[in-house]
Amino acid sequence: xxxxxxxxxxHKVVANWAQLPAGWNFGETSGVSVDKNDNVWVFNRGKHQVxxxxxxxxxxxxxxxxxxxxxxxxxxxxxxxVWLVDVGGHALLKFSPGGRLLMVxxxxxxxxxxxxxxxxxxxxTGLSFLPGGDFYVSxxxxxxxxxxxxxxxxxxxxxxxxxxxxxxFDLVHDVALDKQGRVYVADRANSRVQVFDGQGKFLAKWxxxxxxxxxxxxxxENAMYIADGLNNRVVKANLDGQVLGVLGSFGKAAGTFDFAxxxxxxxEGSVYVAEIKNWxxxxxxx
Numbered sequence: 001x002x003x004x005x006x007x008x009x010x011h012k013v014v015a016n017w018a019q020l021p022a023g024w025n026f027g028e029t030s031g032v033s034v035d036k037n038d039n040v041w042v043f044n045r046g047k048h049q050v051x052x053x054x055x056x057x058x059x060x061x062x063x064x065x066x067x068x069x070x071x072x073x074x075x076x077x078x079x080x081x082v083w084l085v086d087v088g089g090h091a092l093l094k095f096s097p098g099g100r101l102l103m104v105x106x107x108x109x110x111x112x113x114x115x116x117x118x119x120x121x122x123x124x125t126g127l128s129f130l131p132g133g134d135f136y137v138s139x140x141x142x143x144x145x146x147x148x149x150x151x152x153x154x155x156x157x158x159x160x161x162x163x164x165x166x167x168x169f170d171l172v173h174d175v176a177l178d179k180q181g182r183v184y185v186a187d188r189a190n191s192r193v194q195v196f197d198g199q200g201k202f203l204a205k206w207x208x209x210x211x212x213x214x215x216x217x218x219x220x221e222n223a224m225y226i227a228d229g230l231n232n233r234v235v236k237a238n239l240d241g242q243v244l245g246v247l248g249s250f251g252k253a254a255g256t257f258d259f260a261x262x263x264x265x266x267x268e269g270s271v272y273v274a275e276i277k278n279w280x281x282x283x284x285x286x
Contacts, residue, residue: 001208001243009236009245011271011284013255017057018281024048024062025279028071031085031126032274032281034266035076035097042274042281043074043084050074050082050099055266057283063099069110073126073174073262078133085137086110090121092137103153105137115143118155126174126214126262128183130198136183138175144168146175146185146200159200164190167202174262176215176224178239184224186212193226193241206241214262218269225263225271232257234271234284247271252278 020026027046034040039060040053048062049071070088077083077094081102084093090113091106105119113120123141133151145160160169173188182203183196193206193215210228217224223244226235234247248257259276266272270285 003231003246006243007245009234009247009284010286011247012286014057014270014283014285015254017283018042018051018053019057019059020051021059021062024051026051026281027279028276029261029274029279029281030071030087030276031074031262032264032272033074033076033082034264034272035080035082036078037080038266038268039076040264040266040272040281040283041074041076041082043071044274044279045071046279050084050095055268055270055283063095066099067101068093072124073138075127075129077129077135078131083127083135085124085126087123087125087140090123092121092124092127105153112142115145115161118147121147125172126186128175128177128215130177130181136175136177138172138185140172144170144172146172146183146196148198148200157200159196160185166205167194167196167200169194173213174215176217178217178224179219179222182239184215184217186215186226188213188229191230193224193237195241204241206237209235209237209241209243213260214274216263216265216271218265220267220269225265227260227263227273229260232260234260234263234273247284248273254282255284257282 031043072087073085211230213229214227
């Protein structure tokens with residue numbers, strides 16, 4: 001891929017999008033998700049680890065004392081519940097939109113699981129939902145697998161091991177689903193996206209999309225947005241892995257990135273990018 005010749009995405013940064021209350025700040029911002037009402041949920045490593053905004057950036061609320069050791073992925077499910085991935089506590093936690101804990105996947109004492117543990121993880125990273133509520137978890141920095149669960153939390157299976165071959169992973173950093181139920185896995189340290197059917201059968205790999213850290217499927221466009229954290233840019237690809245456009249570069253100013261870690265897309269096609277090193281989430285609108 002000749003990145004210098006790649007088309008530029010039409011999105012422009014929305015200045016000062018997140019309207020935080022006086023005295024509030026993000027910490028390292030690890031995750032962002034858009035719910036069914038286009039509200040934007042932000043997961044960060046500051047005092048108020050979970051914050052909610054409408055798509056104009058108006059602050060709608062925040063949670064304190066979230067029982068998470070280190071923020072990573074966040075995802076709103078089809079019903080509007082909010083799921084948090086605790087990379088430091090090897091856990092997955094489901095909350096109501098109001099912040100009440102509903103379900104926990106973790107070992108006692110927050111100890112790590114191994115690649116065969118059904119209800120705990122080792123530095124998990126993200127998750128993604130089917131329309132009916134079943135979901136897939138990317139696990140993770142140490143374990144090298146994708147795990148599937150039913151809507152009510154029953155373990156349904158998994159695939160993956162450490163390696164560079166098809167169906168093998170090296171740092172499973174995020175997972176996304178398209179409208180056909182295909183599973184897209186950000187195989188970060190192998191600098192590729194791998195594509196599977198819902199049961200884990202290998203279908204394809206994209207090896208020329210940068211280094212994928214975060215994935216967000218746009219159903220409206222039937223395309224995948226990729227947070228290329230190594231190169232500090234957003235990449236848009238079709239579902240054959242062909243690059244359709246790029247956005248951004250390294251920097252501290254608005255419109256640039258430093259560790260573009262996680263990504264979400266709303267119903268209008270606006271893109272939200274969470275950054276670890278710049279302690280912020282930015283909105284890019286067409």
